[in-house]
């Protein structure tokens with residue numbers, strides 16, 4: 001395996017020291033099986049489908065990875081080195097729950113095309129041909145457009161758009177090289193994290209909104225170009241999901257606008273969400289892992305599927 005060292009800067013929230021280490025680093029050794037006998041045999045035959053979920057050590061990505069594993073996918077858990085522990089834990093847990101070979105963890109920064117390409121190669125080597133790519137990794141920072149630094153904007157576009165671009169294009173190349181999926185399989189799926197911010201302008205999140213709009217546009221064009229290869233390309237638009245990302249938004253907006261911790265997220269939910277509750281990662285995972293990565297989405301492509309409890313109405 002080739003070893004590379006990252007040159008990318010981490011988001012502020014992840015400034016925990018990044019180790020100089022191989023970029024593509026398989027993290028999990030097979031663990032003792034819990035599932036044995038017929039169930040394991042059934043599962044292994046279903047594991048011809050594999051997925052990579054980026055940024056899946058926590059939050060929405062973690063929920064998607066869990067759902068995919070429950071659906072019978074073998075899943076690569078990806079994150080940056082700063083979140084290695086969570087990725088190791090999740091991959092180990094999935095192997096323990098569903099049997100060896102269900103999951104592996106690979107550290108790679110999605111802003112690097114080289115790292116994404118190596119991650120896909122490593123995933124194929126460990127779990128088998130790639131069926132689904134979920135380009136979920138994303139970051140958010142808060143600030144008025146005139147106060148944001150060039151670096152803030154570049155970093156947001158780098159992770160949220162270029163990261164998705166790298167995952168879409170390298171996954172598609174891999175799928176095309178593999179040739180048609182085997183009879184009875186779900187079909188190739190490429191998915192990206194957009195947001196309701198692709199539809200609704202949120203003040204103090206101009207760069208974030210722009211990055212999620214870019215994912216939506218890319219998805220539409222890429223879906224048309226990939227249709228000839230029988231690859232479905234869609235993105236998903238969560239609303240206000242209770243994850244680390246929203247914890248940070250809540251704290252920063254709260255400080256700027258004079259609210260206590262937790263009040264901002266509640267204000268947004270009360271004022272904006274028809275269904276009147278904060279979304280949980282599983283709301284998104286049901287749509288992404290259950291529907292968009294499953295057989296029933298065969299004729300759905302180029303869409304941005306909104307999962308927000310009723311904030312924007314497409």
Ligand SMILES: NC(=O)c1ccc[n+]([C@@H]2O[C@H](COP(=O)([O-])OP(=O)(O)OC[C@H]3O[C@@H](n4cnc5c(N)ncnc54)[C@H](O)[C@@H]3O)[C@@H](O)[C@H]2O)c1
Pocket residue numbers: 011014054055056057058059060061078079080083108109110111136137138139140159163193194195196237238239240241242243244245246
């Ligand atoms: N939470 C929400 O309300 C919400 C709403 C709409 C869209 N989204 C989008 O959903 C996705 C997941 O969000 P979340 O709320 O779970 O966020 P999160 O911050 O909890 O998780 C994001 C994960 O992505 C990883 N990541 C960041 N940069 C990376 C990089 N360069 N390479 C690889 N991994 C990287 C992080 O380490 C983290 O584990 C993001 O794209 C986000 O923009 C979230």
